Amino acid sequence: METIIIATDFSHAATNAALYAAELANALQKELLILYIDTLPVTYADVPIPTRLEEMTEMGEMEIKKLQERLILHTTGNISITTEIQMGTFFTTLTSVCERVHPYAVVMGSQGTTASERFFFGGHTVHAMKHLKWPLITVPPQAKFSPVTQIGLACDFENILATTPLSGIRKLVKDFHAKLHVLNSGSGSEYNPDTVFESALLEDLLSGLDPEFHYITDKDHDPDKALVDFVKNNHIQLLLVLPKQHHLLESIFHKSHTKQLVLNSDVPVMALH
Incomplete structure (x- = not known):
């Protein structure tokens, strides 16, 4: 077991x-x-x-x-x-x-x-x-367990094939018998050509799970806060994140979205590599 x-x-x-x-x-x-x-x-x-x-x-x-x-x-x-x-x-x-x-x-x-x-x-x-x-x-310190029926997947729609642990996502959704929501708050627009291509690719790769896609408007120029607020307001019980490694030079200027989500989310956050 x-x-x-x-x-x-x-x-x-x-x-x-x-x-x-x-x-x-x-x-x-x-x-x-x-x-x-x-x-x-x-x-x-x-x-x-x-x-x-x-x-x-x-x-x-x-x-x-x-x-x-x-x-x-x-x-x-x-x-x-x-x-x-x-x-x-x-x-x-x-x-x-x-x-x-x-x-x-x-x-x-x-x-x-x-x-x-x-x-x-x-x-x-x-x-x-x-x-x-x-x-x-x-x-989070005040979070309590409740049946996981809604799972959110934070996704930036960049290099989907190389960075998405498809088998892990599939297993998790099936184990919980949950609905999968793909959440994007940082690509700018759902009509961006790259976003359209990568989101269509991900939808195809997740066929059978019937994922629902959400493009979250970033009014305050803070995509992490927008994502956390969406998760809270839409009663998502588990948020999946896909941490990405950055080279040293990139990391100097790169804000850690994983860290911000972990420290600010009101619901449990799960990292899949």
């Missing part, structure tokens, strides 16, 4: 994401793995390392057991929920666990509720959204 990994630091936002992940696993009949990655902050460099590591490990074991018990109760024991504690740098360790487990998806809190949580765990989330090759769902 496929597994959903919930990566947690036991903060309020991460615990809320864990509750979402548990209900998601229950709805899709997947197993759930609670993963805590024990990292040693630089600020503790002057503390005897063995003593500090022992304290952190004991705390982690206690907190992960409490979370496991809470999620088992929350799902009334309907799914298998296991735990794992690893030590190391966050992204490298998460990648290693994913390579072993091959998860259906990874779930994380999109941002913390305190300044320190936003800085540390929020930074991990944005980096993972951009670089983790497994599907990753980020859950």
